[in-house]
Amino acid sequence: MLRAGVKRVLAYKPNSNTYKALSKCYSTERNIAAKSSSKIVSSNPQLLFPCLDKLEKKNEQLSCSTPSSNNENINTLETGPEPSYSFVQTGFKIFHSKQPIHLDHGGVLPEYEIAYETWGQLNSKRDNLILIHTGLSASSHAKSQPNNTKNGWWEGFIGPGKYLDTNKYFIVCTNVLGGCYGSTGPSSKDPADGKPYATRFPIITVNDMVRAQRELIKNCFNVSKVWATVGASMGGMQSLAYAWEFPDEVEKVVSISGCSRSHPYSIALRHCQRQVLMSDPNWNRGFYYGKVPPHVGMKLAREIATVTYRSGPEWEYRFGRNRADSSRPPALCPDFLVETYLDHAGEKFCLEYDANSLLYVSKAMDLFDLGEQNRARAAHTRASTTTRSETVPPIPYEEKSNSDTLSAEESLNDLRRGMSRIAHKDILVVGVESDILFPVWQQREIADVLKDANKGGDIRYFELGNDVSNYGHDTFLLSLDHIGVPIKDFLEGNSGVKS
Amino acid sequence: MLRAGVKRVLAYKPNSNTYKALSKCYSTERNIAAKSSSKIVSSNPQLLFPCLDKLEKKNEQLSCSTPSSNNENINTLETGPEPSYSFVQTGFKIFHSKQPIHLDHGGVLPEYEIAYETWGQLNSKRDNLILIHTGLSASSHAKSQPNNTKNGWWEGFIGPGKYLDTNKYFIVCTNVLGGCYGSTGPSSKDPADGKPYATRFPIITVNDMVRAQRELIKNCFNVSKVWATVGASMGGMQSLAYAWEFPDEVEKVVSISGCSRSHPYSIALRHCQRQVLMSDPNWNRGFYYGKVPPHVGMKLAREIATVTYRSGPEWEYRFGRNRADSSRPPALCPDFLVETYLDHAGEKFCLEYDANSLLYVSKAMDLFDLGEQNRARAAHTRASTTTRSETVPPIPYEEKSNSDTLSAEESLNDLRRGMSRIAHKDILVVGVESDILFPVWQQREIADVLKDANKGGDIRYFELGNDVSNYGHDTFLLSLDHIGVPIKDFLEGNSGVKS
Known part of the structure; x- marks a missing residue:
């Protein structure tokens, strides 16, 4: 750019x-x-x-x-008042799988690593493990620990007596497959030639991520059933996906500000971020390692993302129409306070996270769909050994031209069939009214299809209204007390949860 | 890029x-x-x-x-099913002002042109003129006419017996100052040196636009009072601004999907578009005329804009999770149907509209604020002859650090004082519940501050719920019957409007 x-x-x-x-x-x-313009006569200054x-x-x-x-x-990047959700990572442990993982869309990782951190103690029955899942850009560092004493992204949520109580539970958090904080991703070396995968990395899905996590749970902790799988945003997808893949290996599921299938509006918002990033010449089709990274594309992508993470009313109160410096004339560069905020958020992120990881993990979110058809196709692809031809649709835009497109109603019925697989589980779904990236109707959809299946699971739905939180999608990082109470009650078996 | x-x-x-x-x-x-990657061994295809x-x-x-x-x-650009809102322009007339226009933020245009088109006949009393205002990227071609027989962007809304009835009214539409469809804008030649203004064009405001329109109304039609000023989106801003600038020269005001001041969320969304565009190396700080235009930046900016123009529920129904070609593996290039739709919308626009016009007009929207303080400052700046130093705030991000920042409450009170200037007029405000770019609370705000002023104007508010339109911000282009009925009633003096 x-x-x-x-x-x-x-x-x-x-x-x-x-x-x-x-x-x-x-x-x-x-x-x-x-x-070029400074020396010429001009009616107004450049x-x-x-x-x-x-x-x-x-x-x-x-x-x-x-x-x-x-x-x-x-x-040396500027820092600011925002809670940092990602960190230059250190102090994690590594699970190294020498076994390959075959992926939902036909790719393979001949071997792979999953970075993880833990808090609390695994009990002797090995039945108190809570697996927490991250959003798109977070690391395994959910909380400070001896090997990395910096605050984690859920620092106040995890600990002795806290909402995720380390006196009772053994908490595990991983960096997702495809990420860049220790787990195998596009910046990792392809064992085939020892060079970074870059865009030779295969397309991954949220279900691929949780299948890799399960290998860690089994191999490192010898746990056959986790007490709970808990996550927000993409973590909320992973929570459901883990239960979907291994329904007999999960006791309770908490899915916050997530969905059971990505909807077109969320796909559109992520699409814009990907296209902006891929248009940065420094991205170089993914082969930028050892060169100048696509920091401008990353900055712009993060600015777009930041718009979707918060809500209008919060900014109304926080920034209003105030300008960064009202004594100066208006400008096309950041000018209003909200613009300098976005600029700062983008700047802070642009070298912290790997651009290719952003593309692959963001794409994994788009592909998330616990409907029957999607999961059946993935299972079929994984089982087959057909070599994949990785191309994109060259056909021009045409609305609903495919024979196997689904109507809204067919799609919902497909989701009902897919989700019935976990409808016997105890599942808490949390939604936030001010969220525009994962609007509450998507969390209501999860709860509704699970309840409608009527398979005996304790399906709870808890919604934070605009009167409680106007932090939008970021609520799970900021309104800990509001989301913490129903989650603690659900995990620890208390009754009386307002639902 | x-x-x-x-x-x-x-x-x-x-x-x-x-x-x-x-x-x-x-x-x-x-x-x-x-x-670079095709010849080497790789675990997965590139x-x-x-x-x-x-x-x-x-x-x-x-x-x-x-x-x-x-x-x-x-x-030869692809065409698609979307209603085109902008056109390669022809068949308009030109008002040429040899008098300079002094602008709200201190700039000047030594002379300027305003492109316009008309429909219907001006009556002998010269009291039936309706001035319609465009959104950001539209031309004066609201409707087909003998010199340009292509359909206009409000084709079905204007005509004999239609919602804007050409049997009764003389309809005028202009291309805005700063635009690129015939009116003076950044692509016009600076009379100082005969070269395109580019980013030597001064910062303009919505109030500047309407002051230029008023010169056209007076000089070309000798009309001292327009019957109505009507517009949607940025046109809704212009409608209010025209009345604000010339309260005695407007009988009725219609403002659809607009606001009385731009709010931070809308500013943020436009900020992202501007930054993406300005990061296209072909933009070249505005000096691309005669060279390759920043078509990639324009395409990306339009894709982001398109996301804000529609609503999630519409896309849910229209695209769902359908992919452009589900027989192919997923890809980072456009893949889901909603992505190919956005790609197409961006592609269609990227050479139709001037990039600098997009930046300046988009910025004018951000600067829109009919609060007392903002308008007083503008009046003071216009009146003064101080040479402006056009720089941007170099200070780093700092929340509410300025001495003259306003709290949300102070800002609202400032707006009340500013808007009281037009509260005696007859004003119809129309809002659309599914609009995320100009959420309905912003239209309610207009109506509320006008009603609260209690100055005798006939202030009406009409809202289209999600049950009526899920077209979001684009509703005014697509749900003509729903917005048309209350507008026709209001303009033609009928009672019984549901408000």
């Missing part, structure tokens, strides 16, 4: 020390562009673009950095 | 006719990228990216095109 000339060595002023020091990587294109200057400077700095010095850039 | 090497002439196979014919503009970088191939090919074609042949590219 920046001018691509940043790697070119261009002439520099021999007398300028500043230029000299940075000359190796400085492009003069920016200066040329500025000069607008300035400090936001682009900043991105170009960053690009130049990254061009000069060796891979090892990139970490310094990460640490 | 594409590799920037497309203009380079690279070596080609001398024996290949295909290569030979296209060699002038073909980059081999794509082939290099593909080859993903393909036909969507990027297509963009690169388009870039190459545009590099080869002369400006005049660009029009052919526009005409």
Whole structure:
């Protein structure tokens, strides 16, 4: 997205020390562009673009950095008042599977690793394990622990006497397959040639993720049945998927701000993020390792995502129409306070997470569907040994042109059949009214299809109204007390939950 | 966003006719990228990216095109089932002002043109003129007319006996100041040097737009008071702004799916579009005229916009989880039907509208605020002759750090004071429950502050529930009968409007 000339060595002023020091990587294109209009007569002054200057400077700095010095850039990024959901990861353990995992859409990982962290103690009966699942971009570091004392993304939620009580439960959290915080993903080396998979990484699904997690649970902890599987957002998908894949190996399921199948609006929002990222020339079709990463595309993708994570009313109260500096004239670069907030959120994330992981994990979310047809097709594909031809549909846009498209009603019936597989389980579904990424009707849908199946499971639905939380999709990270009470009651078997 | 090497002439196979014919503009970088992984051993096949191939090919074609042949590219773009809201414009008339217009934020246009079209006849009393206002990207072509027989964007809404009845009213529609369909905008030549303004164009506001329209109304039609000012989306802003600027020159006001001040969520959504567009290297800080335009950035910006124009429930019914071709494996390029729809919407728009116009007009929407403080500041700036220094806030993100930030309550009170200026007028506000870009609470806000002022105006509020329209923000283009009835009643003085 920046001018691509940043790697070119261009002439520099021999007398300028500043230029000299940075000359190796400085492009003069920016200066040329500025000069092109500075000398000519103009009815109004040329607008300035400090936001682009900043991105170009960053690009130049990254061009000069060796891979090892990139970490310094990460640490010197601006920080702000937002709760950080992802971390430069350390202190996790690794489960290494020498067995291959065959994937829902025909791919294979000949071997793989899953990063994980734990809190609390596994009891002697091995029946107190709670597996918590992360959202898209989070690591296994849900809470501080001796090997990584930084606060985790659910720091206040987990601990002795807390909503996930480490006095009672043994808590395990993994980095998902496809991620970049220790588990095998696109940035990992393909054992076939020792080079990063990049976009040779196979398409994965949420169900693939939980099947990898289950190998960890069995092999590292020798646990045959987990007490609960708990997660929010994509973690809410994983919670349901784990029960779906292994209904006899889960006692209770908690799915927060998730869904039982991704809906087109959520797919559309993730589509925009992927397309923006893939359009960054530095993305280079996924082969950017050892080069300048697509930090601009990542920043923009994160800005779009951030819009979907919160709610309008929160920003109304928090930012209103206030500008970052109302004494200055308006600008096309970030100007209103809400813009500088988004800019900051994007900037903070753009080097923290691997771009290819974002693409693959985001795609896995789109593909999530516990309907009968989708899961049957996946099982069939995994079982077959057919070599996959990984191409995309070249056909032009045509509405409902396929013979096997489903109407809304057919699709819902398909979901009912698929979900009946877990309708005998105890399942708590939590929804947040102010969530626009996973609107509450999607959580209601989970609860409704489970209840309608009438198979004896304790199906509970708990909704946080706009009067309780206006944090939107991020509520599970911010309104711990509001989501914690019904979850603790459900997990610990108390009655009287308002549902 | 594409590799920037497309203009380079690279070596080609001398024996290949295909290569030979296209060699002038073909980059081999794509082939290099593909080859880099095709020969090595890999656990899974490399993903393909036909969507990027297509963009690169388009870039190459545009590099080869002369400006005049660009029009052919526009005409050969795919077409689809969507109602087109913008057109390659022809058949409009021009109002040319030799007088300068001084702008709200200190800029000036030494002279300017406003493109307009009309339908119906101005009566002898000159009191039947209805001025309709466009949304962000529309032209003056609201309806077919002898000089342009193509359907307009409100074709079914305007005509003899229709909701805007040309038997009774003389309808005028303009292309907004800052646009690219005949009115003066960033693509126009700066009289100071005869070169396109580009980003030397001054920041404009919605109030600036209507002050330019008023010169047209006075000078071309000698009308001292318009019967009504009618518009949706940004047009709904203009409707209110026209009355605000000239309260004695408007009889009735209709504002559909608009607001009285832009709220942070809408600003955030437009911010993302602008940043994505400005990150396209072809944008070149606005100086792309005569070069390859930033078609990729425009496409992506339009895709994001399209997500905000419709509603989740509509897509649920229309696309569901259907894929464009379910026989193929999933892909990171457009794959689900909703993705191919967005891709198509972006593709259709990316060469139809000027990128700089999108930035400036989108920014004008952000700046819209009929609160007292904002309008007083604008009036002061216009009146002063101070030379503006066009810079953006370089300060880092900091929440509510300014001394003159307003709390939500202060801001609402400021709006009440500002809006009291038009509260004696007859004003119809229309909102659509499924709109996420301009949520109904923003239309309710308009009606509430006007009613609360209690100044004798006939203030009506009409809301279309989800049971009536799930077209979201686009409802005004698609549910003509639902929005038409209350508007016709209001304009023609009938009673009994459900409000």
